[in-house]
Amino acid sequence: MTDQSWAGVRQRVEAVGAGPGGGKVFGALGHKWVLEEPLNQDELAELEAQTGVRLPEEYRDFLLHVGAGGAGPAYGLFPVRRVRGRWRWEGDGAGLADLARLAEPFPEQGPDxxxxxxxxxxxxxxxxxxxxxxxxxxxxxxxxxxxxxxxxPERTVGAIVISHLGCAQREWLIISGSHRGTIWSDCRVDDVDLAPLLDDDGTPVTFARWYTGWLEKAERTALSVP
Known part of the structure; x- marks a missing residue:
């Protein structure tokens, strides 16, 4: 997904949130339809320099053209913020990710x-x-x-937590390795191992598909409200 493909996405999110059906979308009470301002090129460069890794293209374009986090799947997309000069992701479980090991490849074999x-x-x-x-x-x-x-910790190197589904269930974005750019489910709290999210045809779900799929569903939910 190119930066042009993100055109209008921020406006669509804001429109759903401002409509009468926005409150019916799961997780809306958490993110309240607020999108953080996008990063600029210098901020993104500083973030990547501090973490020592180039972020997946779809995600970095989202940060530049849509927002640094906020309204999104489940209870929202974890925002990335500069705190006392250091960049970090904030949200319930964000601390599970080791930002010093993002350049290491996410385990090749996935769940055992x-x-x-x-x-x-x-x-x-x-x-x-x-x-x-x-x-x-x-x-x-x-x-x-x-x-x-x-x-x-070594089971989630090269990945960040980007969303919380409630009850300690989370989703990760893989930053490095062969699974780079895909979204993984984390239901280990329910005795279920990490697993990639898959589309209907079995294709691994990438960040863009994850986010735009949520937005399309949110629009349908909001429009179905009388």
């Missing part, structure tokens, strides 16, 4: 399904214990292992 299956197979079941204390101890041990394995 065997690892997930093995962990889930070891999940304690209450009926297997004679006493509740034993079950509670087993659950605590399992939770600690799940978190240590599934939330290991």
């Amino acid at each position: 399904q065997k690892l997930v299956d093995d962990l889930l197979a070891q999940h304690p079941e209450e009926e297997d214990f004679d006493e509740m204390d034993g079950f509670d101890d087993a659950m605590e041990t399992w939770d600690e292992r799940w978190e240590a394995v599934m939330f290991a």
Whole structure:
């Protein structure tokens, strides 16, 4: 998606938010249809210099021509802001991303399904214990292992959290590696591993498709309100 393809997107977002049906769109109470001002070229250059990586083209064009964050999928697109001279993304879970490792490629293999299956197979079941204390101890041990394995920092190098869906479910934008520019779902809180978002034809969803798909749906939702 080129910068010309983003033409009019900001105005469309503002129009949905100003309409009578804007409040019916999921997440609108979170982002309130506010879009931050776009970055200028110098700001984008400083952001990329600090992180040591060129952002995916669709996303960097969005930052330049639409906004630095705000209104967007779910509870909004996490804004990127300069705070005390340093650039960072802000939002619920944004701190999960290691900004010092954005240039490292996101793991090539993606989720390790065997690892997930093995962990889930070891999940304690209450009926297997004679006493509740034993079950509670087993659950605590399992939770600690799940978190240590599934939330290991090296599993999300080269990526940033860009959106929060509620209940600790999030979405990541891959910055580096073979999956660069695609959006991944993070439902690890519900014992589901990281996974790429896929279009109806199985194609990985890129940033532009993710954002414009949300906007098209939001427009339909808002227009359906009498």
